[in-house]
Amino acid sequence: MSRPTLLVVDDEPLVTQMLSILLELNLEINVVTTNSSLHARDILRQGNISLLLTDYLMPDLNGINLIRALRDEGSAIPVIVLTGYCDEPELAANAAVLGPFEVIVKPWNNEYLLQRISAWLEHAATVQGINSKP
């Protein structure tokens, strides 16, 4: 089975660099990072991403708009929103239509983040397995 690919989106290069090292050292996955939400949307359209890990507040598209763009493409991949501030009214108001997603607040705990990423990847693999059965 091929390694799943995780897309990390944050306009802050410090965060994408940090997460890239953290994930590659700890998980058997491919990590793609970008600091542009528009670029992220293009990557997601290619359809080989298993999990999206995104910041909330970014220039151009914020986290919610990025998830919306993802869902508009018909993708149901899980999303983890890694945000510096959890009280985002827009996030709460749109929770029902954003598909599978989870919010983790910065500053994050490495162990917890890795654990949640693994759990979501497992979930994604299960869903994919079910969907691929005849």
Place this chain on the structure above:
Amino acid sequence: MNDPLGHGNCVEWSDHIYHRAHFDQKQTVEEVHSKMLSLGIDYAAEIDEENIPVGLISLKRLSAALSARYGQALFAKKMIGEAMVPSAVLGYMTHMPRDHQTPIVIPISHATVFNSVLDFFTAQACLGRRPPDHTFDDIIVTSDDGTYEGMISMPDFMKLQMSVLHWQQRELRQHNEDMNRTLSQLSQAQAELVNSAKMAALGELVAGIAHEMNTPLGVLISSHDMIEKIFDLLTPDITPERRAQLNHHLRTNIDLGREASERVTQIIRSLRTFGRDDQQEQLMASLVDLIESTLVLLANKFKSSIAVHTDLVEGAQVLCYPGQISQVLVNVLTNAFQAMQGGGDIYIDLHRGMDRWELAIRDTGSGIPVHLIERIFDPGFTTKGVGVGTGLGLSISKKIIEQNHGGRIVASNHPLGGAVFLIELPMAPRESVEHHSSEIASNFSV
């Protein structure tokens, strides 16, 4: 007791105004004398049948006349009208014809204030109707229709005037003290208002600042964990390639951690500048630092939709309350942000004027409606919806720039669209800059 001068509410007059005496010409000198004695009256005015004053007499003079040799026989049974002199000048106890000298009669309308009485005397003297030296004149006070109201002597009048002056001085002193107290309360209230507005602005920034701090903080914590983990992985049995890779990760984590901690420090420094207590004396500060630290506080707010372009001349030192200047910058920049809900650009230009630093903050929003430009700095004026703004931001900014710093803030519309706020601040004197150079470092380091 009468209050002929109409100033009963100013001083206690009763000690000074003479008793009113109803004598008519048919009463005898003896009768008037004993009546004055029994009433304890020092002076008496003679009034005619129509209650119009026609003469004056003092008890002293009357007594002297009666006690003189043959005085009783000569004067006692005479009608008072014949004994009294129509003179206001005491001591003129003579048999002058009645029309030779008339008493000074002041209608109340002329005498409502003391100065008017003095003016009246002066005018009389100028007309040659009274001798210029009227120090001992007595005054009969009448109402406008000439009816007798009361009497007063010039010395007593002067005493009264002094007491009124003292009273006025006391009132003035009291008034000044009240004004100073009110002014001090007002200054205190204004300082509290400025501070409240600052706290309100800070409250609105908190979410963004929390976001802005949690990002580097997340990197810092994460990098620390990673360094620890990499050390565990650096066992003796790993391949040189793996060792090199882990060493590279180690170095990257250390660098990321350092950069993240610098980022947190920068935010805390900006917060400290914004939140500093400006009640004390002014400090020398760099306008560029103040602008940049304000942008750090607003970075999160602006990040998703606003591009900020700065052109800042270096070396712009101002003697100021740094927290207050930050407050003004936050107010003006937040307004610009709110004027561009769909996103846009903010241009911040700082350049050197003749004797002032000129800071222009321009946005690319819809601009200020022309009919509102005049009112934009009025307290309570806002075009934002209920709960969006207090309407105090710009009025407080104007107070801070103009009253507290001797500068100027004006709003206008840019020819290419959008609003422009021009803030002028006096340049710090050179010697001040040198004097405060060491202070800057200590005040702006964390």
